[in-house]
């Protein structure tokens with residue numbers, strides 16, 4: 183059975199308040215196994231479309247736009263920041279199903295990224311590239327050949343750290359254009375690989391870099407209400423904060439939905455890795471402001487401040503990222519708040535799994551209605567591979583939670 187009801191969050195809040203159990207009747211209706219089975223079908227349809235016996239493993243699914251029904255692929259070059267998500271989707275689907283064919287395909291796609299570990303870092307996205315692919319490969323298989331690549335990748339990523347600023351330089355290519363050392367909110371996600379490496383045989387300095395980056399970002403990258411700029415620019419020599427601005431959002435003063443989603447996910451992960459209560463408080467702050475600005479179905483418009491709302495496009499990818507983060511964050515808070523965060527996450531997943539957002543038979547992706555870079559006119563209201571990655575990650579996290587198992591995290 184597909185979930186076909188779009189559940190307004192206000193109804194869920196009422197249901198949540200009325201319930202003393204850890205979940206509500208409404209949320210219990212969401213069938214996570216059915217959603218994972220859907221993902222599995224779509225993965226096999228995608229593999230069929232990629233050619234099965236003649237796949238070019240250097241070409242990674244990136245998006246499906248317009249009337250297209252199959253993935254448009256991009257080569258796994260250093261500047262293709264999304265190249266790790268498709269291997270990650272395959273690893274997650276393998277984890278969900280133990281379908282051996284998926285493990286083989288996941289390994290082949292993952293291997294095409296290995297060379298990135300030992301060449302100079304193109305930019306901060308090395309974390310997305312290597313940890314979504316190799317990070318999951320190692321977590322699931324425990325094979326040391328994957329571990330070595332992750333450790334090398336973490337060292338390579340750390341070369342972008344500027345100790346005078348206290349953050350990783352996100353885009354070396356844009357220093358001149360943006361007026362200094364630039365750090366984007368998305369960069370928070372890439373700290374996870376540094377934390378992991380420090381705990382798994384790498385240099386302990388990687389932990390210090392990740393913590394310093396999170397502290398500096400917490401200090402400068404947010405407005406008083408907890409919403410974030412997309413980009414923070416710093417003087418590379420003095421470390422002084424110069425300005426906050428946007429790149430993919432509506433304006434410098436607006437809140438780009440995926441940027442805020444990266445903050446929610448990032449600070450939740452930083453709390454997991456540090457157990458520093460400052461980061462938990464901050465994760466909650468950036469989460470609560472995100473939740474307070476959502477439309478009824480909890481899938482955000484691409485930017486919370488686009489004056490075209492409600493005609494503006496949505497960003498299903500932000501909903502998947504936040505659903506996954508909330509299923510982790512709910513582990514760290516009081517029972518009442520845990521219920522609130524878990525209900526929100528399940529509502530997001532139920533609505534993403536409805537006909538309104540599912541790609542279904544029309545496309546081989548999991549989800550429609552993500553927005554990549556609206557100001558550049560790129561990937562607007564499309565299927566995008568990172569939306570699928572965080573959606574299936576969130577489904578797996580929910581399945582573990584329902585089974586009383588620990589949080590799914592690369593540790």
Ligand code: GLY
Nearest residue numbers: 263368430440554
């Ligand atoms: N990291 C780029 C984006 O979120 O679109």
